[in-house]
Amino acid sequence: MSTSPSIPEGTTPRTTVLPETSHDDAPKKTPKRAALSSWVGSALEYYDFAVYGTAAALVINVLFFPEDTSPGVAVLASMATVGIAYVVRPLGALIMGPLADRFGRKFVLMLSLFMIGASTFVVGCLPTYGQVGLLAPLLLALCRIVQGISASGEQGSAIAVSLEHADEQHRSWTTAWTLHGTQFGTLLATAVFIPFTAFLPEEALMSWGWRVPFWLSAFVVLIAWVIRRRLEEPPAFQETAAEVEDAKETEKEAENESLDPKTMERVAARAAAARHNPLQLVLKYHRAAVIRVAFAAMINTVNIVFTVWSLSFATSIVGLDRSTMLWVTVTGNICALVSIPLAGSAADRFGRKKVFITGALGAAVVMYPYLMAVNAGNWPLIFVLGAVMFGLFYSMSNATWPALYAEMFPTSVRVTGIALGTQIGFALSGGFAPILASLVAGSEGDNYLGVAVFSSVVAVLVSIAIATARETAFMTLDEIDAGDTFVQKVKQNQ
Numbered sequence: 001m002s003t004s005p006s007i008p009e010g011t012t013p014r015t016t017v018l019p020e021t022s023h024d025d026a027p028k029k030t031p032k033r034a035a036l037s038s039w040v041g042s043a044l045e046y047y048d049f050a051v052y053g054t055a056a057a058l059v060i061n062v063l064f065f066p067e068d069t070s071p072g073v074a075v076l077a078s079m080a081t082v083g084i085a086y087v088v089r090p091l092g093a094l095i096m097g098p099l100a101d102r103f104g105r106k107f108v109l110m111l112s113l114f115m116i117g118a119s120t121f122v123v124g125c126l127p128t129y130g131q132v133g134l135l136a137p138l139l140l141a142l143c144r145i146v147q148g149i150s151a152s153g154e155q156g157s158a159i160a161v162s163l164e165h166a167d168e169q170h171r172s173w174t175t176a177w178t179l180h181g182t183q184f185g186t187l188l189a190t191a192v193f194i195p196f197t198a199f200l201p202e203e204a205l206m207s208w209g210w211r212v213p214f215w216l217s218a219f220v221v222l223i224a225w226v227i228r229r230r231l232e233e234p235p236a237f238q239e240t241a242a243e244v245e246d247a248k249e250t251e252k253e254a255e256n257e258s259l260d261p262k263t264m265e266r267v268a269a270r271a272a273a274a275r276h277n278p279l280q281l282v283l284k285y286h287r288a289a290v291i292r293v294a295f296a297a298m299i300n301t302v303n304i305v306f307t308v309w310s311l312s313f314a315t316s317i318v319g320l321d322r323s324t325m326l327w328v329t330v331t332g333n334i335c336a337l338v339s340i341p342l343a344g345s346a347a348d349r350f351g352r353k354k355v356f357i358t359g360a361l362g363a364a365v366v367m368y369p370y371l372m373a374v375n376a377g378n379w380p381l382i383f384v385l386g387a388v389m390f391g392l393f394y395s396m397s398n399a400t401w402p403a404l405y406a407e408m409f410p411t412s413v414r415v416t417g418i419a420l421g422t423q424i425g426f427a428l429s430g431g432f433a434p435i436l437a438s439l440v441a442g443s444e445g446d447n448y449l450g451v452a453v454f455s456s457v458v459a460v461l462v463s464i465a466i467a468t469a470r471e472t473a474f475m476t477l478d479e480i481d482a483g484d485t486f487v488q489k490v491k492q493n494q
Contacts, residue, residue: 029235034165035177037224037231038158041109042181043188044220045154048120048147049085050189051213053308054329056081058197058315058322059210063128064137084141085148086430089423094279096153097416101278104233105157105415112157113228115150117221119143124214156419159402164234164411168476172352175402176344183340183395186307187333190326192216198323237411278416282409289408290421295465296356296401297425301458302363302394304433305451306332306370306386309441314374317445324379328386335391336398343399351473352404357463359396363389364459371448397462407472410481429458 052060060081100108123143129136158178166174196209282290307329314320347355366389373381409417440450472480 029165029167030232031162031165031167031170031174033227033231034162034234035174037109037228038162038175038178039181039184040220040224040227041113041154041158042178043185044113044217044224045116045151046182046185047189047220048116048185048217049151050186050307051120051192051217052081052085052123052144052147054190054193054311054326055210055213056308056312058193058311059206060140063130063206063210064140081137081140081144083430083432083434085144085151086427088145088148089152089427089430090420092149092152093156093416093419093423095149097156097282097419098278100153100157100160100415100419101413105161105237106228106231106233108153108157108415109161109228109231110225112150112154113221113224116147116154117217119146119150120214120217124211152419152423153415156415156422159406159418160237160415161231161234163403163406163414164237164477170345170348171407171477172347172400172403172473173341173344175406176340176347176399178402179398180337180340183333183336183398187330187337189213190307190329190333194323194326194330197326278413279420281413282416282420286409286413286417289417290424292465292469293405293408293418293421294424294428296405296462296469297422298429298458299360299363299394299397299401299462300426300429301433301455302360302367302390303398304430305367305437305455306390306394308434309437309451310371310374313371313441313445313448313451317441318375318377320374320377328382331383332386332390335387336395339392339395340399343396344403346396347400347403348473351471352400352407353466353469353471356397356400356404356466359393359398359400360459360463360466362393362396364456366393367455368449368452371452375446375448404466404469404472407475407477407480408469411477433458 064081096108096112099111120143123140126139126143127136155178159175162175162178163171192213196205196212200209311325311329314325315322343355343359366385369381370385370389373385405418405422406414408421437451437454438445440454441447442450
């Protein structure tokens with residue numbers, strides 16, 4: 001039998017090269033169910049992350065480290081435990097992404113759901129430093145590692161499911177609900193902490209009150225499981241998976257038949273494409289897209305500075321009231337719940353790149369007066385500028401990136417590409433932004449202008465990365481997949 005032909009550099013081997021199934025037999029899209037499933041899962045994921053981020057700023061820096069640690073060092077150590085879950089997310093992408101592209105988006109969605117839910121619940125059961133010493137932060141770090149690995153598969157799979165189930169004219173709007181879920185989860189996590197910080201005595205908050213928000217994640221897991229168990233794989237993925245199996249079966253049958261060398265060569269080429277590992281394809285043929293997404297995903301720095309660093313700065317350095325600062329985050333997230341669907345719809349109408357870049361640069365500009373207001377303790381300005389920066393501008397980028405990033409990759413490697421690119425960016429921003437912001441702020445923690453400059457530089461780099469991307473808002477998913485030159489080459493030979 002002839003060996004499969006070599007694949008020209010710059011092209012991508014893909015599996016979608018066999019004849020399409022009939023329209024009567026084709027699987028149906030369910031955009032509403034897919035959007036709801038993605039929304040709930042994202043709400044859980046970011047409830048868990050936001051609960052921890054809030055706890056890290058308010059109580060973990062006290063309970064899980066020695067009492068004689070200075071406030072600045074304690075904040076830095078707690079920010080490091082926030083960051084570790086982001087640092088391991090690229091590892092999770094290497095595991096979860098190929099699993100989703102090979103075995104299905106739903107499989108990874110269910111797996112990540114229970115992993116992140118269980119690890120969050122366990123955090124609420126951990127002993128403190130005063131009870132077990134150094135074992136406490138070590139167990140805390142282990143739970144955060146599990147959270148990070150599971151989250152890397154959750155988001156990429158959820159975005160792919162909602163994108164591939166969406167109507168062609170509303171892909172950005174449909175996928176935006178995934179990020180709407182993240183904002184709701186963040187809002188819920190912050191809101192859950194408010195009554196504990198406002199009404200519980202300090203002793204009760206530090207002993208058991210901080211644990212309750214972590215335990216509540218069990219209810220979100222149950223709701224998400226009920227919704228997701230009825231979700232079907234997207235039609236595009238089902239068709240790709242069927243073509244993979246057909247290609248393998250065709251090769252087996254061809255081995256038992258006497259075919260001319262040219263026909264055998266085409267059969268072997270199709271089967272070879274079917275056997276390619278999604279991770280290998282992404283690393284070899286979509287490196288530029290992965291790098292672009294990784295840079296763009298660092299827009300998450302704005303989120304980290306707003307929800308984690310500025311909260312710690314306001315309460316530990318400036319001395320502002322904890323529960324009132326939590327209401328600032330709540331207000332920003334409420335505004336985001338309104339802005340995200342509108343921004344997603346705008347990206348369908350005007351293009352992904354315009355909406356994303358406007359949001360990134362707008363957030364960079366407003367960061368300066370926001371942190372100035374925090375330093376001055378000006379509550380009206382803190383609330384207004386926080387809502388504008390986070391609830392409006394950052395949410396414009398946040399709503400747009402699911403479709404923008406996902407459309408940079410074909411169906412056969414979509415989750416692997418999204419997961420790897422975003423998780424590298426999230427690792428750089430979420431893993432190092434809290435620590436870098438704390439270092440830039442200095443040993444006294446009061447250099448807020450330096451933190452604003454740091455955020456602005458990141459936002460500019462993000463905007464440059466997106467400016468180099470292809471605009472896909474006005475293309476169909478089939479047209480995006482058809483841009484794969486390897487598929488065109490194989491079809492010409494059929």
